[in-house]
Amino acid sequence: MDFSNVYEDARRAEAYSKLEFPGTYYLAYRDLPGIISDHIEGFDALDFGCGTGRSTRFLQRLGFNVVGVDISEEMLRKAREIDPEGNYHLIVDGDFSQLKRKSFDLVLSAFTFDNIPTMKKKAEIFKGIRRILKNQGHLINLVSSPEIYFHEWASFSTKDFPENKHAKSGDEVRIIQIDTEDKRPVIDILWTPDYYQATYEKSGLNIIETYKPLAKTSEPYRWVNETRIAPWTIYVLGRTSE
Numbered sequence: 001m002d003f004s005n006v007y008e009d010a011r012r013a014e015a016y017s018k019l020e021f022p023g024t025y026y027l028a029y030r031d032l033p034g035i036i037s038d039h040i041e042g043f044d045a046l047d048f049g050c051g052t053g054r055s056t057r058f059l060q061r062l063g064f065n066v067v068g069v070d071i072s073e074e075m076l077r078k079a080r081e082i083d084p085e086g087n088y089h090l091i092v093d094g095d096f097s098q099l100k101r102k103s104f105d106l107v108l109s110a111f112t113f114d115n116i117p118t119m120k121k122k123a124e125i126f127k128g129i130r131r132i133l134k135n136q137g138h139l140i141n142l143v144s145s146p147e148i149y150f151h152e153w154a155s156f157s158t159k160d161f162p163e164n165k166h167a168k169s170g171d172e173v174r175i176i177q178i179d180t181e182d183k184r185p186v187i188d189i190l191w192t193p194d195y196y197q198a199t200y201e202k203s204g205l206n207i208i209e210t211y212k213p214l215a216k217t218s219e220p221y222r223w224v225n226e227t228r229i230a231p232w233t234i235y236v237l238g239r240t241s242e
């Protein structure tokens with residue numbers, strides 16, 4: 001399949017760079033500090049698919065020494081503009097050779113795998129991440145749950161794409177981000193939990209814990225389905241032994 005990264009785009013990068021943690025994004029990040037403190041020892045982190053640096057700055061605020069990497073020059077340009085002191089690098093898709101083996105306590109990937117097509121490509125990248133994790137290091141992989149693509153949310157709409165309901169792992173799905181100025185649909189790749197499990201196994205990673213955060217009615221957002229359906233899935237992964 002010929003899949004092109006929708007974030008390779010100046011207008012999208014400009015709109016994304018203004019996003020902080022509204023609505024459904026708040027829910028994606030809400031539990032990460034607790035999850036990180038429960039599982040991660042050490043402070044060397046890589047933000048894989050750092051985009052305009054929102055997730056990188058989030059890790060910095062938690063006290064990590066963070067390197068952000070992305071394949072989109074447009075997204076990185078905005079990240080560097082917002083955070084000139086930050087450490088952001090362009091990488092070639094799937095190539096981790098500029099990063100030292102076994103050097104990170106934490107690799108965070110926030111939404112990045114939603115945009116990576118095929119089992120082969122995902123496994124190649126997971127293996128690359130495994131290579132740069134310290135023996136006791138972890139990957140936290142925050143991804144869209146399949147359900148995000150066929151419901152309405154505080155920050156997303158999918159009602160114009162009823163075909164999403166029939167998508168299988170590896171198919172393209174469309175979603176509109178309500179909170180940004182750029183209302184063109186984002187094209188993601190659907191990947192179900194059983195496919196993730198199989199891809200992790202192929203890549204020498206094992207699931208330590210899976211979180212599916214739900215919103216609370218006491219939170220100051222106009223939740224749509226977030227209190228009963230989890231739009232995000234957060235996997236905490238470790239290296240399987242050699």
Ligand SMILES: C[S@@+](CC[C@H](N)C(=O)[O-])C[C@H]1O[C@@H](n2cnc3c(N)ncnc32)[C@H](O)[C@@H]1O
Pocket residue numbers: 005007008048049050051052053054055069070071072075093094109110111112115116125
């Ligand atoms: C939805 S954005 C998320 C950005 C950031 N993690 C955040 O939470 O704000 C996804 C990012 O993943 C990047 N990306 C997609 N495929 C990638 C790949 N193969 N390697 C590295 N980054 C990739 C895109 O360019 C985009 O910047």
